[in-house]
Amino acid sequence: MSDLLDSPVLVLTDLDDAGAPAPGALELLTTASHLTGSGVLALALADVGPQARAALAGAGATRLLVADVGQRAALAGVTGDALVAAARAADVGLVLVPGDYRGREAAAHAAVLLGSAVVADAADLEVADGVLRASRLVLSGSWTTTLAIRPHPGQPPVVAVRPGGAQAASGPLEPVVGARSLDAEPLEPAVGAAGTVSLVSRERAxxxxxxxxxxxxxxxxxxxxxxxxxxxxxxxxxxxxxxxxxxxxxxxxxxxxxxxxxxxxxxxxxxxxxxxxxxxxxxxxxxxxxxxxxxxxxxxxxxxxxxxxxxxxxxxxxxxxxxxxxxxxxxxxx
Ligand SMILES: Cc1cc2nc3c(=O)[nH]c(=O)nc-3n(C[C@H](O)[C@H](O)[C@H](O)COP(=O)(O)OP(=O)(O)OC[C@H]3O[C@@H](n4cnc5c(N)ncnc54)[C@H](O)[C@@H]3O)c2cc1C
Incomplete structure (x- = not known):
């Protein structure tokens, strides 16, 4: 029985308007670092400054891929294309994204292009026998189902983790102490059919x-x-x-x-x-x-x-x- 995945995990790492990692992104990275022994890749869709890079490393990221797509980061299709490019470049076995609207859409988009599976609304992630287990509330929260998700390099499943669901069953998640800062590895995602949708404006409600x-x-x-x-x-x-x-x-x-x-x-x-x-x-x-x-x-x-x-x-x-x-x-x- 193994309690760690043996392939790298890619994490969509959202930044806030000031360029700092969103708290949910740090939680997701730390969760990933508790799930795999083979490295955690953070994917950012904008340039990442030194302070933010240190925060990503402290949260458990071992590599940082940067696909600087500008304002188009708000588009689920472009985000999905970037996930596909990163997953292929790094040959990851699993992809984790935040389970908000954009994350779920991007997860579906990426899973179709990767020829893999998508799981939305996952929570309480843990590893048993080399397989990721995720629980999920269904039927308006009246039932919990547990899914087994097998990492698959080449066709990695894409899992959208519900807010607050990035909590390993093993207990509270500790940040990584003494982690090195990360070098940004640039990535040029090929934006395919997602390019038919463009951003007109983006205003904070x-x-x-x-x-x-x-x-x-x-x-x-x-x-x-x-x-x-x-x-x-x-x-x-x-x-x-x-x-x-x-x-x-x-x-x-x-x-x-x-x-x-x-x-x-x-x-x-x-x-x-x-x-x-x-x-x-x-x-x-x-x-x-x-x-x-x-x-x-x-x-x-x-x-x-x-x-x-x-x-x-x-x-x-x-x-x-x-x-x-x-x-x-x-x-x-x-
Ligand atoms: C398919 C479907 C999807 C839905 N999705 C959602 C969803 O995403 N989110 C959602 O919220 N609902 C959703 N609903 C609606 C949901 O079923 C409930 O109708 C709704 O959540 C009730 O909202 P409420 O608690 O504000 O109102 P009510 O159920 O009417 O409750 C109001 C409460 O306030 C109390 N109250 C009244 N006056 C006062 C006062 N002065 N001081 C203190 N208490 C007072 C009342 O006693 C009552 O307990 C969905 C329904 C369907 C069918």
């Missing part, structure tokens, strides 16, 4: 003005119970330095942009702290918060399903509870 929802450590969510008062939701989010999310009902009502929707047909989040305000806890919503470590709910219905999964529940009116909570947090923070 108003809801994304705070921390990014998918990456946020703290998320405050407004449901139908806030009755359109997202200023109330934001007042708590601000004091907690949290991202603002919403249920589908709140988005359907037009109280907040659709991009804030969390759940089966929205974004999946995996924060340290999730605070639901006036959220009942329907399975379509809670399937998107399975990775949350601590769940707090403020809801006026003591029978609301969210209270069954909450670590801390307050049964009360959000218009009374939230201002008190904000005042107390402000007081505690001095």
């Amino acid at each position: 108003a809801v994304a003005a705070g921390p990014d929802l998918g990456e946020a450590r703290t998320v405050v969510v407004g449901g139908r119970g806030v009755d359109g008062d997202f200023a109330l939701v934001r007042s708590l989010a601000e004091v907690l330095d949290a991202a603002v999310g919403a249920t589908r009902v709140a988005c359907d009502e037009g109280w907040i942009e659709r991009s804030a929707q969390i759940g089966q047909t929205g974004v999946s989040v995996a924060p340290h702290l999730y605070v639901g305000l006036g959220v009942s806890g329907a399975v379509h919503h809670t399937s998107g918060i399975q990775g949350a470590e601590t769940i707090v709910a403020v809801v006026d219905d003591s029978e609301a399903p969210i209270l069954e999964m909450a670590d801390y529940g307050v049964v009360g009116d959000v218009t009374e509870v939230v201002p008190q909570l904000v005042d107390e947090l402000v007081r505690l923070r001095g």
Whole structure:
């Protein structure tokens, strides 16, 4: 029984607007370094500065491939083409990408071109008998399935890992101590049919003005119970330095942009702290918060399903509870 893969793993390593590795990218690299004994290749789609290179090495990357595609990094097709070029150049056995919308699309695109398989929404990665095992929530989070994914140099499977799912079953992931900085190896991906789609503009949506929802450590969510008062939701989010999310009902009502929707047909989040305000806890919503470590709910219905999964529940009116909570947090923070 081997507990490490014997082929290299390629990791799509997203950078933020300032050129620093996204926290999710570092987690994914560290996860990969715990899965394989044959090296972890980071693929970046923009130039990587010395500080960022050191961070990638510290997270477990042993090589860095750079396909500088400029603004086209936002396009899933171009990202997929870059993954294919990197996978072929380095003969990797497995490819890991972040499980956001673009990552999932890029994974499908790359898997088709590589003639391999794609697995979306993977979590809790571990290796048993040289095979990667990944669990995945299906049917609105009511079932967990476990898949065995066999690394295959030449036709590497592409796995999209859900936010917060990059946690090896072996326990907490430690950064690599004393890792050398990496040299950037340039890569020229051939952009094929994906070139028929081009980027017209890219603007940060108003809801994304705070921390990014998918990456946020703290998320405050407004449901139908806030009755359109997202200023109330934001007042708590601000004091907690949290991202603002919403249920589908709140988005359907037009109280907040659709991009804030969390759940089966929205974004999946995996924060340290999730605070639901006036959220009942329907399975379509809670399937998107399975990775949350601590769940707090403020809801006026003591029978609301969210209270069954909450670590801390307050049964009360959000218009009374939230201002008190904000005042107390402000007081505690001095
Ligand atoms: C195919 C499909 C996909 C879906 N995908 C999603 C998805 O991705 N994300 C999603 O969120 N939903 C999704 N839904 C909808 C989902 O089933 C629920 O309808 C929705 O999540 C409920 O949102 P809610 O909790 O805001 O509203 P409700 O279920 O109406 O809950 C509101 C809660 O607030 C409480 N409340 C009311 N007033 C107050 C107050 N003043 N103070 C405190 N509490 C108060 C109520 O008692 C209630 O418990 C989907 C549905 C379908 C069929």
